[in-house]
Every structure is written in C-alpha cells, then in structure tokens.
Amino acid sequence: MQTVSRTDAIPVPDGLYLDSGICVSNAYLRYQERYNGGYDVTSGRSLRIATGGSGQSGLIRAWANEFIKFCVTNGVDEPFFVDWYLGDTTESLGLLQDGSVDVALTYNDAAERQALRNSSAVRRVYGFRDHFYLVGPTSDPAQTGKTTNVLDAFNRIVSSGNRDALIPPDVREPTRFLSRFDKSATNIKESQLFITIGQVPWALTYSKWYHQYPRFPLQALEAAASLKEYTLTDRGTWLSSKYHVRSELRIYQRGDQNDPGGWLLNPARVLMGAKAKEKKLATYFLDWVIAPNGGQKVIREFKKNGEVLYAPAPENELELTNL
Numbered sequence: 001m002q003t004v005s006r007t008d009a010i011p012v013p014d015g016l017y018l019d020s021g022i023c024v025s026n027a028y029l030r031y032q033e034r035y036n037g038g039y040d041v042t043s044g045r046s047l048r049i050a051t052g053g054s055g056q057s058g059l060i061r062a063w064a065n066e067f068i069k070f071c072v073t074n075g076v077d078e079p080f081f082v083d084w085y086l087g088d089t090t091e092s093l094g095l096l097q098d099g100s101v102d103v104a105l106t107y108n109d110a111a112e113r114q115a116l117r118n119s120s121a122v123r124r125v126y127g128f129r130d131h132f133y134l135v136g137p138t139s140d141p142a143q144t145g146k147t148t149n150v151l152d153a154f155n156r157i158v159s160s161g162n163r164d165a166l167i168p169p170d171v172r173e174p175t176r177f178l179s180r181f182d183k184s185a186t187n188i189k190e191s192q193l194f195i196t197i198g199q200v201p202w203a204l205t206y207s208k209w210y211h212q213y214p215r216f217p218l219q220a221l222e223a224a225a226s227l228k229e230y231t232l233t234d235r236g237t238w239l240s241s242k243y244h245v246r247s248e249l250r251i252y253q254r255g256d257q258n259d260p261g262g263w264l265l266n267p268a269r270v271l272m273g274a275k276a277k278e279k280k281l282a283t284y285f286l287d288w289v290i291a292p293n294g295g296q297k298v299i300r301e302f303k304k305n306g307e308v309l310y311a312p313a314p315e316n317e318l319e320l321t322n323l
Contacts, residue, residue: 010048010100016091029100031083035061037068039079046081047281050092051105052184053130053217054268057240057309060084060105062298067288076284086216088184096120099275102282107185107268112320121271123283124320125290126313128299131255132189132264133238135221136230138250142175144230150253150263154193157230158201161209175209177201178224178231182214185266190232193263225249234266239304256311268310269320290318 009028017029032055034046047064054060064082071077085101087094092104093111097120105127106112115121134153136144142160144153157177164174180187181202194201201210213223217237224231225248235256238246255264270289276282289295296312303309 010085010095011098012100013094013098016094017087029085032086033061033084035064035068035082035084036079037065037072037082039068039072041079041081043078043080045278045281046083047103047278047285048083048085048101049103049105050085050087050095050101052086052088052092053234053237054105055084055086056216056218057236057304059236059298059302059309062302063289063295066298067285067295070288070294071281071284077281080278080281088180088182088216089188090183093120093271096271096273097275099273099277102273102276102278103285104271104273105268106271107266108188109267109269112269112271115271119274122274123272123286125270125286126317126320127268127270127289127295128313129311130266130268130309131235131259131311132186132266133233133235133251133255134230134253134264135224135233135238135249135251137173137228138248139172139228140250140252141169141172142230144252145250147253148258149261150193150259151197153253154199155197157209158194158197158199161201161207165208173228176211176227176229177209178211178213178220178227178229180214180217180220180232181212184217186217186220186232186234189264189266193232221245221249236304236309239307239309 009030012027012029014025072079089106089108092106093115095101096104112124134150142156144156147153160175168174201207213220221233221237221241222245225245270286272282272286299310299312
C-alpha cells in the first residue's frame, strides 16, 4: 500500500494501517476505485466508503452506481462520486472515527457497538449476510472432510498440525493453517473458533503450522492455494477469486449449508460516521441500502461465476443503531 499526495487521498490515523505497510505518520490513502453511475460529475463531491472484501468482490461498485442513479433520477442530488477505500473492519472503523470516510461497511458486531457507544458512528443498518468457508488443499491432510461441523474441523487441523510439526510427513504435505492475522473480521472469527476449542496457536513465538499472513481477502486465499494450506475465507471472496485459485482448494465447511450453530455466519453492517463530510448523502445511502427495491435488490441479484454471492438482510433487523 502506497502513500499519495494529499490532493488525491484521505488522511490515515497514525498506526492504523501499520500491518498493511503504511509505517509513516501523516500518511494519506488513495481510493481503490471511484464510481460515477455513468454521469459526468462536475461538483467534485464524493461519498467516501471504507470496506474490504465487498469492495474486492465488486459489490460496492454495483451499490454505488445504482445509488447514484437513484439519487439523480429521483431528484435527491446532482451527480456525484462514490469513492471506495480499501480497509479491513478495524481499519474501516478507524477511518470512520477519524472522519476520513463517511460510511464504513464492516463485519464485527462488538466493534460496531463500540463505535456507536463512543459516538464515532451515529447509525448502523444491516447490509447483507455473507458466510464463512473453511477451505483447504484438495489432499485434505487433516481429514477435515470427515467432520460434520467447523469446530471438529478446527480440532483436526490443530491435532494434525502438531503431529506434523513433531514428525514431518514424507508422503504428503504437512497440515498448515493460514491466518489473516490482521484484526480483520475473518481473523477475529478464526480466533473465536480456535478459542472455542481451547486453542491459541498465535500465543507461541513461532508455530510451524500456524502461518501468519496479514493480507486482504483475495490475496490471502491465493496464498493458501499456492501453499496448500487451510484458511478461513468468505463466500464473496471465494466466488470472486480466480478459477486457478479455487481449483487448488476444496470447501470443507460452509456457513450457507448445515451450520445450525451459526458459527460461520458473516453479517455485514453499514455505519454512518459522526464526522461524515457528506451527511445528507450518507443518510440517504443507509436508507437506500435497506430498501427492498434499493440496496437489497442489488444484493438479491449480485452474481459472480453464475452464483449469487450474498443473502439479503433479515427484514426484522434492518435498523441496528440500538446498543
């Protein structure tokens, strides 16, 4: 990640993007993509949105262009830009708190509630439901394919990883788990799963089977495929990845099928910042996101590789501002 001129970027709170390579103070971050809904924008105004995987999947592009069209067609506003800034949940909430972005799309309920409590966010709505997948090499060295739930699968990875670290196998690749290790929602979820089975592999100074790889979703999945390692990813990232990546991996546990405990549910919420520069647009955007014929329609129709990536938000949980 590179720093850029101040005229083309937003300020980054010191230390927020340390794991992503921004190691200097007073750094600035350029948008990943800019959308205009097909209009000529003369005002220069932009709604700034921070998020990670849903930007990489193309959902933010689809949302942004449809939202701009809605606003112009219905006389809500003149043409404007929507700028997407790449950040995991922790980074996106940090940008929101600092006022560097107007809106954050994030995946961690506890962190979002804290943002509401400390008044860095003033509103939260349910955007959509994503689901986590436990994926790994097709050879399945830990035999996770024989398990019926994700906790048993994680237990097998730990047991097999420890055995292989002691006596390296000579007829197959060793069991290894790739962790995003970046404070992202995926990293937090995998940590919760390990803790639930009584394991904290990151507590060791160095683990031969627990691979710390702080990268964004698509890059992490590609690394897991190349290195033949298990990892936790989400459905949107899986379906957005290239064929050669998916062909090297297999899904062993999935949140959209046979997950009665909800361990692999990955809800996405949209928050409006207290310091939002474009408060009017941000308010309309959150209203539009939860509208059945607005953002939720885009969710129902958004596909990659012929499959719908996400599920609509529950109708009885659209407004989530309550603490």
